[in-house]
Amino acid sequence: MPRKKQPTKPPVATNLDDANELISTLWDRLNDLEDRLNQNSRNSSRPPSSNGPGASSSAPAKKPTGRKRGAQSGHKGSKRMLADTVDETRTYYPDDTCACGGTITISDSPYRRHQVFDIPSQAFSVVEHQLHQGQCCQCSKTVKATLPDNVNQGQMGNNLLAYVAMQSGQFHQSISKIQQQLEQNFGLSFSRGAISEAQGRVSSVLTPAYQDIKEMMRTEAVVHCDETRHQRGNENRWMWQVCTAELSCFMTHFSRGAWAAKKLLGDNPENIVVTDQYAGYHYIDSDHRQLCWAHILRNMNALAESWGTNKTYGTTLVRLIRILFRLQHRYESNALSEKRYLDRMEKLRIAWREQLELASRRCVTPRYQNRCKLLLKHDDMCWVFLSHDGVPLTNNEAERSLRSYVLWRKGSYGVWSHRGELFRQRILTIVETCRKQKLNPLNWLRAILEATLNKTSYPLLDDFKAACQ
Template identity: 45%
Template sequence: MNKKTLPPPPDFDSPEEAKDIIHFLWNKLAELEDRLNQNSRNSSVPPSQQALHNKAKNTSPNRKKSGKKPGAQPSHKGHRRLLHPIEDSASVEQYLPNKTCRCGGCVIPNRKPYKRHQVFDLPDISYTLTEHQAFMGACAWCGEKHKAQLPEYVPRSQMGPNLHSFIAIQATQHHQSIGKLQSMLKDVFQLHFSTGAISAAQGRVTAYLADTHTDIHNKVRASDLIMADETSHQRNNDKRWMWAALSKGAAFFQVNSGRNQHAAKRLLGDAISHLLVTDQYSAYKYIDKSNRQLCWAHILRNVIAIEESISPENQKIGGKLALIAHSVFRSHHRYTENKITDTLYYRRLRRLRKSWLHWLKLGSYQCSQRYRGRCRNLIADDVMVWRFMDDTNCPLTNNAAERVLRNYILMRKCCYVTRSYRGDLFRERMFSLIETAKLQQISAYKWLRKIVEYHMLKMPYKTPSFLA
């Protein structure tokens, strides 16, 4: 294999030509240095992938170390576990004091205990087995054979609703691969199932969740405010994308083959009349600017990258823009905490917006070539940058959508790729159910178990009220 070699050095015939070459190489070196210094503070690089020598610093310029030791501080109000209510399944042991005192008197115990100490434990974990036996008989006169048929409510697979739900929840919410699931069922429950049987169980759960997944999608699309984000997803050797759309009460996941406008329309619809909060990605450009708010967390990272560039011109302009962005966050937080009035809040925002545009215009022709485009794009998207000024319910960031995706990203690191289209459907439908259950503050396992049970027993399933 031939090794790659550097091209021959350029020739020059005059000092002016040499200066041009030096200037070009200097700009190229500055661009490579900026890329090398990328971290989670000034780019989209996740903290887990940045080098140890390139850790991100504090985002807030006014934040200083307190000098205190980690952990609970003196006079800190402690948090204790609340006593669990005594149910029928709980056993109560009562301990009474001695009947007589040292002086010879009779000790009368109080009606209520002075101390309640609860000990939780797990029962012996096992499984239940129901064997369904179908008999065959023959007519005593004509000899015709008759076979008994299993009732409709008997599952045709070897797994019941609870086991199906347990496997699906463990595979997604708790990031267990099929191999680990197989080992857990063997060690904890003494159940022996092949990897194919576990995969088939996941496939059946996928089919049962089809209607629920559609209901969640319709619920998200009908919301007045949506936050959207996407991350990479891989099926075998093909790179795909997991998209997430989040509303106030539901979260919808969808695997798409690309990260483009077609995928965005498949997720959000062609015509959008609600407010959408996203990053600056171009796939959302078909949406009207009046219905879209850009994420200020992404904007802050972009201007911090300009500030931390090695070029002095970039540092000055980026520093001013970062200071304005921090001021926007600080003003918004004080306003939401009712620490400043409406008049003062909007007056500050108008002043910050004017200064923001001034420094962006300077950066559009004074910054290096790498960052001029960022400044020009922010100027062109000014309506979407400050859309939150027209709606007090509009958030500054789409961090909620990123937090929803985080659970899937952790699972992706543990369980790696999917192998088929059915595997893509399993992940998108299960994570839609899990994250929606979190928003509704209900148990994802109990909800899934109810869906699986109704489908396996061939009973009509009613859509929950929060999805209707």
């Protein structure tokens, strides 16, 4: 129901018909406002953190198992493996003489090895490069020495540059927090500007790795896409992301429209793109776009938690979606044959469309009627997974991958420059891709910085994976 400007004076009913009409209008308005007030992560796009303490989770409640908390009987314990390389070994021997007066023969090998791990009190090194100059005895020209090409021009070495970048991209620290860490943990004092400049230097060397992952994404059969807003100074910007189970690519843009989506996905994506119902993806052909059923379920939950006929049709639609997920899970676990799976899905699709048509006409709230009409219009996009193997029902892959940036944004309050935006999109691409492939992003970043400084072969993703094997 569209919001209207509140009148300065209360309306006055002159007769019974006017009073009934006024009551009906106020009743609809009251229910609409209560629907908005009851929004949470389960029935809207709000994040779980907005629910507040004691609110119901977006996930269905699990049945209690009756077991106590902690490790269960038969649980395989875990322990730290002994390190192969140690910095110092201290050996201890028992007394030569036993308490009974006998002589003790000492064994050659220890019966127990106890290792204590610690960090050094000074965890950095400083290399001073002294440049001299001379004067020609013939022409009196001053000749100055220059730094070698394999020496960093700034005050931060490769390991420190990689550390600063990882604290931002992987651990979501703001520049102020990184500044405090360097001071407290290492005794290093750098200004906020120096740390920001270090991030910009790292960003510049990540360009080939970023472009490589972006091109690899274009060849994937199925990709997930999502976007979220952030601030650049006082302006709105958008962080776009396209990902798979093994790759993630981020892109900052000033627009949330189809133009930005085309820049990331291409004008005519050949792969199947899993998205929510946002209009910025409507340019994608219906055969190549799968709508997220988790988002549809949230919208139908809002309908089921409303009032009147909204609740009646919403409850039925929610039940059909849960049947859809149950059928998909049974098919993926080989509990259903393909023929039986397709037959049941076809019957479910017919029932789903019938209920949507009824809800689009009989719901008492225009907002929910329009939601049902939009789903009817995009019905083909809801069922792409039936004709293409490997297409998931939800866009959860993108939601989980974008979560790291949401946490970073919440702690550092956006960016102030184009350089900061480029650094975020590139370092997040490296970190999230490494997380999905169980690689160490710090080691990859160090290898990239070393190769760039020494002008050796640049280690792209496949090269780094091969080196780790």
